[in-house]
Amino acid sequence: MGTGLREANVVTAAPGEERSPALALVNTRRLSAGGEVDDLADATGRLGLPATLGADELRRVTELRAAVRELLAALTEDRAPSADAVETVNAAARADAAAPQLAWPRREWRSTRPGSLEEALATLARDAIDVVTGDLAPLVRPCEAHGCVRFFLREHARRRWCSTTCGDRVRAARHQRLVVERRG
Numbered sequence: 609m610g611t612g613l614r615e616a617n618v619v620t621a622a623p624g625e626e627r628s629p630a631l632a633l634v635n636t637r638r639l640s641a642g643g644e645v646d647d648l649a650d651a652t653g654r655l656g657l658p659a660t661l662g663a664d665e666l667r668r669v670t671e672l673r674a675a676v677r678e679l680l681a682a683l684t685e686d687r688a689p690s691a692d693a694v695e696t697v698n699a700a701a702r703a704d705a706a707a708p709q710l711a712w713p714r715r716e717w718r719s720t721r722p723g724s725l726e727e728a729l730a731t732l733a734r735d736a737i738d739v740v741t742g743d744l745a746p747l748v749r750p751c752e753a754h755g756c757v758r759f760f761l762r763e764h765a766r767r768r769w770c771s772t773t774c775g776d777r778v779r780a781a782r783h784q785r786l787v788v789e790r791r792g
């Protein structure tokens with residue numbers, strides 16, 4: 609985890625990330641002009657993950673992230689996701705159970721493994737299952753900006769990009785193309 613200002617890492621959350629931690633997880637992997645950027649280490653708190661992840665934990669989180677990405681991609685491409693991705697998400701979702709616990713005089717549903725990585729991964733995996741099977745599913749869209757790999761929830765019919773940065777980039781490229789065409 610770095611400190612100080614890293615210009616390349618300043619990116620706004622995509623629409624819908626506040627409604628779906630699984631979407632936020634997927635979007636921690638993105639592309640920039642300099643290549644692939646991984647924001648996972650900076651996003652652990654936001655995603656309910658332990659602040660620091662060991663190598664094995666990091667591998668499990670990135671595996672789940674790749675599997676959730678595959679679910680979102682399959683959803684938007686109108687195909688079935690790979691069996692591996694489904695199994696990875698299902699395994700994470702069942703690795704922690706919620707049980708009714710008595711907090712006299714109330715009943716509360718609590719994790720059977722509170723504070724564990726399993727609890728955090730299960731929460732993310734269950735959210736992914738909710739997203740692809742529930743009301744949000746028709747809203748999931750890939751960003752249409754060239755070279756962007758993020759997804760967002762299209763809450764406004766005309767939205768095509770995950771961020772104003774991507775929208776501006778597309779508009780700038782279009783403008784550039786027009787200028788070139790006029791010259792030619």
Ligand SMILES: [Zn+2]
Pocket residue numbers: 751752753756757758769770771774
């Ligand atoms: Zn984008």
